[in-house]
Amino acid sequence: MNGVITSNTLLLEDIQKKMEAENVQFLLASFSDMNGTSRAKLVPAKRLSSVCESGAGFAGFAVGDLGHGPCDPDILCIPDLRSMTILPWQKDLAWFAGTLTEDGTPWSYCTRTILLNVMEKAKKLGYEMKTGVEPEFFLLSEDGQGGISPSDAFDVAKKPCYNQQALMRNYDFLSTLINHMDELNWNVAQADHEDANGQFEINFEFADVLTSADRLTFFKYMVRSMAEERNLVATFMPKPFSHLTGNGCHMHLSLWNDGKNLFKDEKDLRGNELSETGYYFIGGLLKHARALSAIVCPTVNSYKRLTAMSTSSGQTWAPNRISYGGNNRTQLVRIPGAGRIEFRAMDNNANPYLAAAAILAAGFDGIENKVDPDIIISEYSEIKQMLGIQVNSLPTTLQEAISELEQDTVLIDSLGSDFIETYIKRKKEEWAEYHDFISAWEIEKYLKETN
Template identity: 30%
Template sequence: MRDRPSGTKINQPDPHVRRILERAELEGIELIRFLYADHGGVIRGKAASRSRLAERLRTGIGHTVAMMAMNMLDQLQEVEHMSPVGEVRIVPDPATYVPLPHAPGAAAMLSDLCLPDGTPWDACARTFLKNAVAELASENYTLQAAFEPEFTLGRRLPDPSGGPDRLVPLDDALCYANAGFDTAHDYTIKLMRALETQGLRVEHYHPELGPGQQELSIRHAPALRAADNHVLYRETVRGVAMRMSMWATLAPKPLADQSGNGAHLHLSLWRDSQNVFGEDDEIRAAFIGGLIAHLPALTALTCGSVNSFRRLSPRSWSSAYAVYGPDNREAAVRVCSPLGESGEPNLELKPSDSSANPYLSLGAVIHAGLDGIRRKLDPGEPVDVDPDTRPGRYPRLPASLPEALDALEADEVLMEALGPLRRNAYLTVKRSEAAAFAGRDVSYELFNHLRVF
């Protein structure tokens, strides 16, 4: 594969470039990772050396188109226009440059996938979110968002019976128990410092319900920055653990008999510096209506793995029904009450986890909500009880990845938004994952998700 296209110049001069080059030298950075998220939800990339960084900021790094047809098991799928023939460039966004405290000597930038002439590639997930943000802007809206991730901290050990490696949680502390704070203290402080160094502002932290389960949330940001933040968050959570001879996984269900790890998505819609969700009940209702109408299809993108659907079960506070309600933690869409007099109302989408590609996930949510606004969709009555206590009354979310993919394929709005190349690749990759795990036992599924996510 060629790494340097003759005469190609992708990035125009950028005010961030000189600062990046100066910082890389002052901070002793030797390798700069150009990161992107693929259709399997995996964070991949290539790295430029500091000596070639100025050039690579202009040209990007060469990359085969076939990589966006790779599933989470590194099984390459047959997707039209994603064969061994064809080239794109991994083009970094200089505004996202951060040193990686958990990897001394390394830095990272979030990247787009572009054609050799510099135009966006139709399979680039980050471009999909950019386009969704532009659609919102055409209606004079902006979106603030934050992922609220959970993860399990422990150690990856060989299975005594010779099976796949298993995750042994760090502790068996109770939910929110002070003992859990103490057990994970050294790791948590290092993680917080690493996140803050990268510009991710930590909001709060606590030990969660399951053994070794942690929850650490960061401050909301504009939509693109929120997705970029989640990529950095995922990799930092895992990187800090590895440097401490531990293992952290954000897999939705790394332990079959314990609580799952979500990445609830918080959203607020803004216009003219005003939070529309707090000022306009009709717009908020229509946005919720869009989410509810598209939830079966959205689930294929917000809960993007076979393992995700072990988590989405009734009475587990992860949501299993396509309903909404005020502060209802069993509803798929929770209308959150503001914190204090200065707090802002927001929506929380609960069927969301870190096995999803955050750019596709958040972009699809924007398209669904915007469709609700444009068509003035009615979300129905809010639900103020656990929906599982009223059997048959409320629609269930898809119970498996294949079922969710069928719903996505039937959703005209989201399929149109994804576009032909991206939707074909995503459906093919995800159906291949479903098939790959269908004939294997639970331990194989758990192992492969906890090692990847």
């Protein structure tokens, strides 16, 4: 948090000049709640200096899951000036990612602060994590009865991935989105039609882990806003259709020190051009994969993506086993090229800051304890044979994942015991709510068919 305040002090004058030059009239002081939902206040631009000093006040209990009751004082959101993003489609408005304080003290329920804390530990050990994310989303139309379907009525192929006709029918939306992203200097690499009807993915340049989390948060806001302008629905929901491939958010990552990629080793005897440090990081991800799932796949719906048996295209593209390998998209951790790995379980329901913090913490545990990923897989196989349980598979439900998180002291200590206690409590309530809900499928199956 001190880094944010120091950075703000150094940047304030420059940011004020830029906002005046760009005729920015308002700013959004924004933060992500436990679930990754953006919360914000609209503040006149002339109040930037005071809001950087004293923060924008929020009633924490009204937001929910911030460790506050209705009698507690305000939670204060301090905008991080480094994150300033002038909206390409609303140029008189600037968005700022914020961190939360109470009475000047960093707040332990702030997920951006949790990431900053894990980053600080990494920095002391000589590591900086860089990440690139690949968010997938659907563009949908909604009928008058609340039903949804792909917004492109002609997008009906069983294998629509990379379909040029379907891609170009959505040219206006995608090209506008790419232009917005390039205006923000995100350096878009490519966009494509994904494996499901109405599904798309945008790939853009990697950055330090905090910047990437800020960008992913803003990206989802931008895509949803663009869709609403066109009377469409953009969803990042992991599994909106049972017969179609779900939405993932693959994270490519590497560790750096003073401009050097610590994951790269051209002499790698395993043939992946990955360093020993990189393999130990993978070992940490595999070791904590089952508990990590509760953070990176945080909803009931997440596990309908992870455990899907088949789709109309013939492949779900979602990992469900604790494994790693080379350029193989069925693995939990893929090594797509020299000096980087791809973590494929994460979905877009995950809070970007919390997910990044948990992944970093799990990987560091692997480095600190020199966890060989091959030994982890071997041990899982032996335990499976002995006990007959699927310990080498990811959890199949949110309930199972939460049970794993409750026992993972590394993640609990890294993310904060008070925060995790509340997180687990809320996720148990979410599971109970889902379990108690009577679905249309149950009515059809057990009332109409049986009776």
